[in-house]
Amino acid sequence: MSYNKLNTILLGGKKGADGKYPVQREILFTPTGRLVADALPEQCRLFYARQQSEPELEGIESIVCPDDADFTEMVSTAIEGMEGDVMLLSTPMPEVVSEEYQMVMDQHVEAQTAVTTLTCGALDDTWHIAVYNVDVLRDILTCHPLSLTHSIQIAGEISAKTGACRTHSHIDVRSACDAYHAQKTLQHRVNSALMERGVSILDPEYTYISPYCEIGSGTTILPGTMIRPGSKIGCGCTIGPNTILDRAEIGDRTSVNSSQVYESCVGADATVGPFAYIRPGCRVGDETRIGDFVELKKASIGNGTKVSHLTYIGDATVGERVNFGCGTVVVNYDGYVKSQTVIGDDCFIGCNTNLVAPVELGDRVLTAAGTTVTKNVPEGALAVARARQENKEGWNDRRRRMHGQDK
Template sequence: MSNVIAAIAGGLFDEGGVSAFSRPVLFGTAGDAVLGALPKEAQTCYFAHDERENPIAGAESIPLAENRFASFFSLTDAEQVIVIAEPFALAEDDALEHLIESHTITGYGVSVLVAEQQGFDAEGQPIPADPAVLVAVFTGKMLGAALASGADTLDALVEAAVAAGAQKGVAVTNEIVAIRDGASAYVAQLAVQNRVNFGLIQNGVQLFDPTSTYIAPDAEIEPGAVILPGCHIRPGCKVGAKAVIGPNSILEKAQIGAGTTVNNSQVYESTVGENVTVGPFAYIRPQCVVGNGCRIGDFVELKKSTIGDGTKVSHLTYIGDATVGERVNFGCGTVVVNYDGYHKNQTIIGDDCFIGCNTNLVSPVKLGDRVFTAAGTTVTKDVQDGALCVARARQTVMDGWNDRRRAAHEKEKK
């Protein structure tokens, strides 16, 4: 199929001036939900709107005419045009694909998508069928004829096309949720959430509780992965086979390798390798790369750093603007001191290093391979391969000092 375009008519606002296409729906907007439901045949999408509405990412903006649909006169040279009158969510992800397929096979001039049923609201009550047509596909010729009639609703456009000689086709889906206000946006989110989650379950992903698991439609999760309750897997994520995410984890533009566990932790715009354990309560900030077989433990924060294969960062550690080698062990309380108040500086740590507890690495600094830092050390100068670095005051013991102090205070009380 060639030359199929989509045309979305904006200009829908509630009494508070909120655009229907801007309503939030599962990590995006209602406009994003519509764009995500379009079939691959519709390679170009246009959104007619004015300055009151934000653009829809991935759609080309065109000026909104006073008659919302008159904005599409310039698109009638296309072979087929999918016209969308208002935002909606579909329970079936291939509903629009079937609409276009049936429209093309029959050769009709116009075809509409209708709901066999409207599903159920948040209280489990059936939603009455919506008589209005929300989406229809026209041949370019018939759309031009319908627009020439001056029709200002999609229903009227369909009737005008039929009056101009078009045969009308009907494709049926099991649920269409129109998004017109906050309540309907929430119901639409439930429809999208169910569609995404049960699609993953059918594909071999284990979701313990789909009702408390929120996964973006574009997330790629391989069969065999396990998603525990309370997780938010936002747009742009990839999760490998046999990975375990959660409970209560957040991923955003994150790539998680096969066999990796992310427990009660957050990963943003970063890549985590295979067979890694993350968390609980770890925070991986953007631009991090964690190698295979690593341990990123509790209350560990990474920022703009690369961690080599097999490195263990077990607990209470901050690593920022650093390149860390393989098989490094970080003791508890280590801090990479990367910020001097004006600049973020780099730290480089070689392979097979042992970083003692409560070490401060004051950037910029470089540790060679096999370096050992003693507990409590503050490193301010480069350390060569195989060295021990000790930078702390010698221990001084003053016998009886605290007993004398306590006795003096007890005497004052009397």
């Protein structure tokens, strides 16, 4: 037995010593309130009753109350105009799963109680989840309860029919310490589920993976890795150690070592790192190499291209099978405007080349080491832009003698 619709109210709380509200505290990179909202059964219509100064929670309808509103005022405001039954969530408990919410809802219907609580753990004197008949809840509110627990005590005093069902202990997140303990539980849950599906996690205690990401079987996650919401990792990859992925898409059999990838795609059979930084808006092709101390920003890198070390590529489109020498810089910004650079297929970019945008290099271009390219280069050409070397015999020996040094 279940509801077609159940109005559900998540109550905001007071700021902690660090200035953060309970619902806004992040656990595995996601606000606690968002985790609660996504765990609720589909038939729950969620409202977030918050104080005026408390930030909104994206995607959840807010009911705004004054900053000095107490429990009674917040609930009274939230249930105005509601009919039927309502579920109150007084403090976010991100560990509670959909089946536990469903259990208290079903028991409320089957037992036809006025108030039904979900009791978490061995103690019965504190509650954080309860389903009420809304008319009974209005009667309770006339007695001005100070908390959800107090409201349930009042229900008993006014002889309202109450019931309870029990689940295992959960943490209600109020402080940073609470969030830490709840995160350890969720971290174990997420990592264990991934390992059951064929993902190898070398040290689950030091690996932080959002529940809102996808990881293919055969992938290995090394310690110190943080995989944030929206990331998608293929099969047979190696991620880490000490790597951050944020809304990143990583192709099959690719390795990302001690690097950071944000809002970008990396293809299959590629290698990234160590110490690479891929900023938002990048597309890196298959069989590519993005090496140490390389930074990409809004760049498209073609299949088979190698950017091995100490290079910056920004606002650029790079073709296939291009080789970048050490110390190459795409000079994309003149202090006012960011301009585009286009590099064709099969180019060889020599060490310490500066490509001053806007500029285009055709296919099969070679730039000599130390070249600064300021105009377009046709396909198949060599670009050389540097002063001719001149040797002055004995110049440095004379200089050394002037400073009292022997030859």
